[in-house]
Amino acid sequence: MKSTExxxxxxxxxxxxxxxxxxxxxxxxxxxxxxLQSRRLVFQDKCGHFQFFMLKPIDVPTYVEYGVADVGIVGxxxxxxxxxxxxxxxxxxxxxxxLAVAGPKGTAQADYRGLSAVRIATKYPRITTEYFTQRxxxxxxxxxxxxxxxxxxxxxxxxxxxxxxxxxxxxxxxxEIIESICNVSARLVVNRASYQVKxxxxxxxxxxxxxxxxxxxxxxxxx
Amino acid sequence: MKTLTQIPLGTQVLFGESARQRRRxxxxxxxxxxxxxxxxxxxxxxDYYDVFSKGMGVESENSMYRFVDREGNLLALRPExxxxxxxTVATRLQxxxxxxxxxxxxxxxxxxxxxxxxxxxxxxxxxxxxxxERVACDAEVIQVAMExxxxxxxxxxxFNLGEMGFFAGLVDQICLSDQDLITIKKLIDLKDxxxxxxxxxxxxxxxQQRKALYSLLHLTGNAQxxxxxxxxxxxxxxxxxxxxLKALYRELQRxxxxxxxxxxxxxxRGLDYYTGIIFKIYVPDLGFEIGxxxxxxxxxxxxxxxxxSVGFTFFLERLMSVALK
Numbered sequence: 048m049k050s051t052e053x054x055x056x057x058x059x060x061x062x063x064x065x066x067x068x069x070x071x072x073x074x075x076x077x078x079x080x081x082x083l084q085s086r087r088l089v090f091q092d093k094c095g096h097f098q099f100f101m102l103k104p105i106d107v108p109t110y111v112e113y114g115v116a117d118v119g120i121v122g123x124x125x126x127x128x129x130x131x132x133x134x135x136x137x138x139x140x141x142x143x144x145x146l147a148v149a150g151p152k153g154t155a156q157a158d159y160r161g162l163s164a165v166r167i168a169t170k171y172p173r174i175t176t177e178y179f180t181q182r183x184x185x186x187x188x189x190x191x192x193x194x195x196x197x198x199x200x201x202x203x204x205x206x207x208x209x210x211x212x213x214x215x216x217x218x219x220x221x222x223e224i225i226e227s228i229c230n231v232s233a234r235l236v237v238n239r240a241s242y243q244v245k246x247x248x249x250x251x252x253x254x255x256x257x258x259x260x261x262x263x264x265x266x267x268x269x270x
Numbered sequence: 271m272k273t274l275t276q277i278p279l280g281t282q283v284l285f286g287e288s289a290r291q292r293r294r295x296x297x298x299x300x301x302x303x304x305x306x307x308x309x310x311x312x313x314x315x316x317d318y319y320d321v322f323s324k325g326m327g328v329e330s331e332n333s334m335y336r337f338v339d340r341e342g343n344l345l346a347l348r349p350e351x352x353x354x355x356x357x358t359v360a361t362r363l364q365x366x367x368x369x370x371x372x373x374x375x376x377x378x379x380x381x382x383x384x385x386x387x388x389x390x391x392x393x394x395x396x397x398x399x400x401x402x403e404r405v406a407c408d409a410e411v412i413q414v415a416m417e418x419x420x421x422x423x424x425x426x427x428x429f430n431l432g433e434m435g436f437f438a439g440l441v442d443q444i445c446l447s448d449q450d451l452i453t454i455k456k457l458i459d460l461k462d463x464x465x466x467x468x469x470x471x472x473x474x475x476x477x478q479q480r481k482a483l484y485s486l487l488h489l490t491g492n493a494q495x496x497x498x499x500x501x502x503x504x505x506x507x508x509x510x511x512x513x514x515l516k517a518l519y520r521e522l523q524r525x526x527x528x529x530x531x532x533x534x535x536x537x538x539r540g541l542d543y544y545t546g547i548i549f550k551i552y553v554p555d556l557g558f559e560i561g562x563x564x565x566x567x568x569x570x571x572x573x574x575x576x577x578x579s580v581g582f583t584f585f586l587e588r589l590m591s592v593a594l595k
Contacts, residue, residue, distance in 0.1 A: 132460075246490070
């Protein structure tokens with residue numbers, strides 16, 4: 048088991064991809080013939096040590112869980128929602144944002160006790176349900192797959208749970224953060240068997256990424 | 271009303287080549303078990319719920335198929351074999367010569383989400399070695415597992431070896447509630463360093479304790495890992511666990527099996543009844559472990575007979591996807 052054993056990496060298309068590619072570049076891992084407009088989904092790196100797959104973020108944990116991809120990079124929000132049975136050895140410290148409860152401006156103190164359950168529109172039904180039921184708040188979850196900010200505007204729900212980075216999208220839609228649920232950033236995930244069977248190569252990748260990640264990232268926690 | 275052609279989630283039918291392959295694997299592996307003088311035990315499909323919940327721990331409660339019989343007793347379909355074998359030995363076979371060598375093969379049921387290679391009904395095939403000397407029997411069951419894999423054509427495999435006592439010694443000092451312990455185990459199991467850090471903030475830990483717990487995540491490798499681990503702890507239980515691990519590793523070296531073994535002290539999850547060495551079995555190109563085992567010295571006590579035990583099980587469906595190719 049040499050550290051030159053090939054590792055397959057699942058990458059998320061979308062908001063995180065650019066910043067992840069830059070990070071990989073800094074770690075001296077560059078993809079061959081990758082073009083932004085390309086419809087290709089599989090790429091190699093120039094040394095032939097890595098193979099990359101471009102996937103929808105929500106599918107990254109699946110590919111890694113089944114071992115078709117040895118490792119993957121994806122936002123913590125996706126991991127919390129899907130609860131895949133995979134290792135999460137490194138937070139890359141990039142793609143920072145917040146998963147938050149938001150509502151129409153000025154409703155932070157609104158009294159919803161008269162309602163039997165508060166309606167919450169979200170792409171994250173599992174996280175949202177757990178967050179509120181743990182606090183003893185009865186909620187009705189309305190699952191939406193996108194444009195979640197529209198829901199309170201049209202009266203579909205009183206609140207939303209969504210990813211917030213600059214807060215501009217919320218503000219432009221007349222919404223504000225009511226409470227923060229957790230911080231979200233990009234994480235490296237590893238298939239359980241690959242972590243064991245391809246240990247040198249995986250550990251090498253983790254080290255290279257740790258070295259180039261912003262100071263907020265860490266794989267060995269502070270004592 | 272469901273149509274009659276619909277199948278319940280997590281079940282499957284084997285026929286043609288897959289049925290033949292299942293029986294062929296069972297026969298080949300059984301031939302290895304029998305060569306080592308393991309005799310078959312065929313326990314019932316169900317038993318009182320308490321028989322399983324005692325051993326498997328609070329986490330497994332929701333994954334059992336439970337039902338109430340006509341007298342109002344709570345029963346369960348077997349989610350594993352070890353508890354049944356333990357109960358049989360404790361109540362009927364306690365006078366047999368030690369160590370008792372028993373094997374089993376059959377379907378078990380767990381009400382889990384079918385994902386990542388798990389079905390709700392799957393086959394376990396394994397052995398239990400009961401009442402014998404610790405290091406020799408630990409090494410024996412590992413050797414039987416390795417020879418079984420070789421017998422079905424799997425030449426490359428990795429056994430990740432850990433010791434529950436190491437982790438238990440560490441957490442004894444921290445006084446965790448059951449719920450907290452489950453959370454910590456889960457975080458270590460996922461190798462979620464950050465999550466562990468956040469969780470640990472809540473407890474008053476000394477620097478040494480903190481360092482030891484976080485290091486768990488890195489304590490994987492060859493035999494030197496045991497020495498590295500020794501430098502991190504001072505409590506007796508953890509040190510004893512490391513001695514056990516070292517003794518077993520030496521024995522495996524003596525049997526020329528150590529090349530397949532990796533020490534992994536971050537292996538903490540698994541059934542609650544494990545008290546000593548634990549191991550998970552991996553093969554290349556399969557994203558899930560194909561078997562697991564360990565020592566469980568406190569299980570038979572529950573059934574009225576105190577005997578140390580060790581064993582392992584293969585997950586046959588996963589084996590089928592890589593064996594005999």
